[in-house]
Amino acid sequence: MTRSLDDDLHLLRQRILRMGGMVEEATANATAALTQRRPELARRVLEADDAIDMVELDVDEECLRILALHQPVASDLRYITAVLKINNDLERIGDLACNVAERAIDLSTRDPLVLPMQFERMTEIVRAMLHDALDALVSRNAELARDVCARDREVNAIHRENFAILQECMKGDVETVERCVDLLSASRQLERMADQTTNIAEDVVFLVEGLVIRHRKAQQRAQAGETDRARL
Amino acid sequence: MTGFWKVFAATALVVAVALTVMGTLAFDRVSELDSAATRRELLGHALLAVACRAPLEGGGSPAQVRDELAEPLAQAARLAPGRRFTVLLADGTVVADTHENPADMDNHAGRPEILAARGPHEPVVRWSRTLGRNMLYDALPIEHPDGTLLGYARVAIPMDDLAEEHAHLRSALLLAAGLALALGALAALVVARGVHRPLQRITAFVDAVARGEPAPRLPRSGQGDLAGLAESVNVMADRLDERFQRILRDQSEILAVLSSMVEGVLATDHEQRIMLLNAAAASMLGAPAAEVRGRPVWEVTRTPEIVDIVTRCLRDGRLATGEALLAGESHDRVLRLTASPLADDHGAWGCVLVLHDLTEVRRLEQVRRDFVTNVSHELKTPLTSMRGFVEAVLDDPAMEPAMRARFLLRARENTDRMVAIVGDLLSLARIEAEDGGLDTDELDLRDVAATATAEASSAASLRGISLQLGLPGEPLSVFGDRTALATAITNLLDNAIKYSPQGGRVRLSAGTDGREAWVEVTDNGPGIPAHETERIFERFYRVDRNRSRELGGTGLGLSIVRHVARAHGGRASVQSTPGRGSTFRIAIPLHLADGPTAGREAQESRADVAGAPPQAVRSSAAPEET
DSSP: OOOOHHHHHHHHHHHHHHHHHHHHHHHHHHHHHHHTTOHHHHHHHHHHHHHHHHHHHHHHHHHHHHHHHHOOOHHHHHHHHHHHHHHHHHHHHHHHHHHHHHHHHHHHTSOOOOOOOOHHHHHHHHHHHHHHHHHHHHHTOHHHHHHHHHHHHHHHHHHHHHHHHHHHHHHHOGGGHHHHHHHHHHHHHHHHHHHHHHHHHHHHHHHHHOOOOTTHHHHHHHHHHHHHHHHO | OHHHHHHHHHHHHHHHHHHHHHHHHHHHHHHHHHHHHHHHHHHHHHHHHHHHHHHHHHTOOHHHHHHHHHHHHHHHHHHSTTOEEEEEETTSOEEEESSSOGGGSOOOTTOHHHHHHHTTOOOEEEEETTTTEEEEEEEEEEEOTTSOEEEEEEEEEEHHHHHHHHHHHHHHHHHHHHHHHHHHHHHHHHHIIIIIHHHHHHHHHHHHHHHTOOOOOOOOOSOHHHHHHHHHHHHHHHHHHHHHHHHHHHHHHHHHHHHTOSSEEEEEETTOBEEEEOHHHHHHHTSOHHHHTTSBHHHHOOOHHHHHHHHHHHHHOSOEEEEEEEOOSSSOEEEEEEEEEEEETTEEEEEEEEEEEOHHHHHHHHHHHHHHHHHHHHHHHHHHHHHHHHHHHHHOTTOOHHHHHHHHHHHHHHHHHHHHHHHHHHHHHHHHSTTOOOOOEEEEHHHHHHHHHHHHHHHHHHTTOEEEEEOOSSOOEEEEOHHHHHHHHHHHHHHHHHHSOTTOEEEEEEEEOSSEEEEEEEEOSSOOOGGGTTGGGSTTOOSSHHHHHHTTOOSOHHHHHHHHHHHTTOEEEEEEETTTEEEEEEEEEOOOTTOHHHHHHHHHHHHHHTTOOTTOOOOOSOOOOO
16 A cells, blocks of 8 residues: 555654654763763663664665655655755764764773863754754754754864864873873764764755755855856 | 515415415406306397397388387396397398497398308407497397298497406406515515514524624513524523533643643644643753644654654553653753553544653662762771771780870771761751751851961961952851851862862952852862762762862762751852862852841741751861862
8 A cells, every 4th residue: 555645754754853863862872971971871872873773774765665656846855855865964973972982981981081171062062953953854944954054163163172182181191192082082073973963954954945055165166167167 | 684585585475376376266257257147148138039039020111120129129228238239130131229220220131240140150259330349249040930030139248348347357456466465575574573583683692602702692582482492592502601611610720730730741642743731741842832732742852762652652552651861961861751542442542641750859869879878988988997907906915005006096087087977967967957057146258258268278388279368348247157157168168279289279259249148269170070060069979089088078068068058048059160170159148237138038047047056067077079
């Protein structure tokens, strides 16, 4: 029995949000494990990863099924392509959360390193970005999605700061090198999680407005090149 | 007015049908009567024909015959007034006539009625040249008994009379019809007024009730069916009103109960769309109640546990329970979830989800577990070393006196430590006790701060820490227990000094915002991670256990600070940046001599803690950590 396109889209919406919820939870657990030194939360992240991968496959399959069966057009087609990309981004974020969780487990076995880093601020922003990006997907709110994109800059800035602090620390005390490398890796993963979340937000803008806001500069350069060529 | 037209149309139809039937019958009857009259005339005609036979048989001169005929003619004219009778001879010569002189009349042998009299014998209508009118003629042959034709007797009836009669009859019928219609209209008007108006009123009333608008009840005038109907409608409206009010009341009661519940309650339909949720549920899900109604649960919250439990409950139609652990920035939230199906004979058509926030319960359980563990641990450590030293002394009676003295001294140090811990515990227990534990008096917080700073200065200089004091010019008048406040400030200073690096800076400052007086102690120590800032005020809680004990803390100092602040109606808090340092702050309400509000607050706080022993809060202990 084939369901109607509307029913299928409804089901797809439910599944992608389930995927989002699981990744959100993994992110929350991984970041809390890192900042609060709670390895038991980190282990939960690692355990949940398989389930996330399964849901990813599920969503992918559903998208392809709808494309093949209903051959949707216009906004429905845009929705399905956006979901395909968001699904992929979410899975990546889940993987990054696993990496952060592994670092958190490593770090929890060693003495804490007290340095003026803003990990808590960083994880807070990353979590809020992911939450808002998914909210934007639910409510088709392009404005909120753009706001998410804007917050990526602060995460990048904190990552650069962390990098400098950890570098200094390693130079000063060889004892701390292992911990510093772990922290550096965690900071890098968080920064990449923010990047992936930005991709999701961009896909939401595309979904709502049909406007590609990725690679703005490259687009502008390409356009400028075309006009140059046209002038020649 | 449509009502009137409807009634009128019905009435008019009835009148029209009745008139048509009656008119037809009447016309028939009149025709019958007509033909009867005609027959009577024809009878008179026949009699005339018989009466004329004798004179005509006599065969006298026309004048003679005419005279003889005068008598029967007069008789016939009497019998049928207005009719013209003519008697002709067989050759067509007119011998007698009731209206004209026969001598002036021409031969009538060729007249159609005369010709007809010999043949089919039918009356003939034609124009009478003699009279100049349309006449109905009928002629009868007058015959001798042996069959010889003697002549004709003719009768003429003016046609105008007949037409006139019929016209009269028609106009009479039309008049009757008009009259009946007018009467019908009148009747329709009366009926419309009597039936339709009240019906219209009832309709309008019922419409208003259906729309839920307030409407005045129908008047109880009139009688019969309509009055009964109005009465019934009134009763129905009353009942509806009553039910509506009851439903509203019930609903507002349920909503009030729901909104005052601590537990979150959420109801969905079979498609997981949220039909209802209370304020607690809205805040737990982090979504405003007004926005989520009608949206699916999985759109509103993406927490997999919550979505799963609702899905399971709806699928199985059975109670489903579970727990969701939401890792947060500073603390986890634990929700217990109970989903019960809303089911009828056809299965579950909805689900009620109750969200029970176990965070606080879990936290308190954890605090209690930690406390028991900590107390045992804290007491066991000095006890173990005490036993070690005492046993060493007992086992070796030949121990050098100097050694023995050192061992016993170490045992006493540990005893002091235990006494300090137990003392702190007792202090805490007293401040926590319902009946308070403070001996309050009006005092200047600046004095307390200055004294505490002076006492701490030796410890600070020992570690090469610069201790700064910044106090305002005017007094900070509060109601409080001098000893307890001094202990709290001393605890903060000790912590700051202990955790600042060699050559660090500790600053005590005080001030007021007009409502509260505050004391702040700032250090440049390692700082406290944000998620620990609440927990460090718990008993025996330490960010770094080994370090704290090395520094000789009991793990109770900050706990005492917080309790002292609370006992004074204030609070203790900390702001910290890891790696940069921390600022601890105690804020308690000012005692304003002419400020009634502040005065009353102070009175209250004094009443709260009255009757406590003066040195209820005395911490001999070094505080825990920053």
